[in-house]
Amino acid sequence: MRFDVITLFPELIQPYLKLGVTRRAFEEPGAVGPAATPAVDVRLWGLRDFADGTYRRVDDRPFGGGPGMVLMAEPLRRCLMAIRADRSERVLAPVVLFSPAGQLLNHQTIAGWAESSGAVLVCGRYEGVDQRFVDAFVDVQLSLGDFVISGGELAAAAFLDGVARLQPGVLQDEESHRQDSFNPAMGGLLDCPHFTRPEIWSDGSSERRVPEVLTSGHHAQIEAWRSSQREMLTAKNRPDLLPKHQGKLDS
Secondary structure (H helix, E strand, C coil), X not given: CEEEXXXXXXXXXXXXXXXXXXXXXXXXXXXXXXXXXXXXXXXXEEHHHHCCCCCCCCEXXXXXXXXXXXECHHHHHHHHHXXXXXXXXXXXXXXXXXXXXXXXXXXHHHHHHHCCCEXXXXXXXXXXXXXXXXXXXXXXXXXXCCCCCCECHHHXXXXXXXXXXXXXXXXCCCCCHHHCCCCHHHCCCCCCCCCCCCCEEECCCCEEECCHHHHCCCHHXXXXXXXXXXXXXXXHHCHHHHHHHHHHHHC
8 A cells, every 4th residue: 555645844754654563564665565565655745845936835824814824725736746646546546634624533444544555645734724725635634633733744643653553464463453442353442451570560659469360371361351451441531432332242
């Protein structure tokens, strides 16, 4: 799959493609997936390269007044046309804009994109993007949550990370992502607590032990404990997830 990212700051995204376990998905040809391309082929496009003038201006004041600046439609259109020419596809790749106005990203959305052929990702900035570009070219708008960040680069990096870790061979253990929070394999619940060595740890004022069941070696009891912990943690922190889970249990 291929993702082209339109951004004012490619250098904000580049480190995410080179560090951590997900770098395997973005590595050179032959590392993961088909021999010709990486599993997730990411190409960064600097928006200022498609702007006019000495200062390569890509934004201007909003009509009607108000604070901030708005990304201009024309540099975005030129960049998108260059991407489409480079892709030379019969079926145009969908255009995704990261925006507070978008639908909230969740596991199901990421899982769907992880099985796609890719997209063009547009990183918004400032007060937003000229709505005429959105109306003409954007197919999907996505949001990390009900808050505003300075630009879409962080959202794009989070999106790409989520897509990458679902690719075969990226995580060392294929079962790892199936036990993640929100995964349907775990009923869509939050993940359970995890513990590691030492068995007894001091927080400075008292000793804290690993739950005895986890050191018992009794796999059925361990799984039962983890299952109950998932439900308890979800009920405490994300009760909105429980109705979906309860419906699956009752069916």
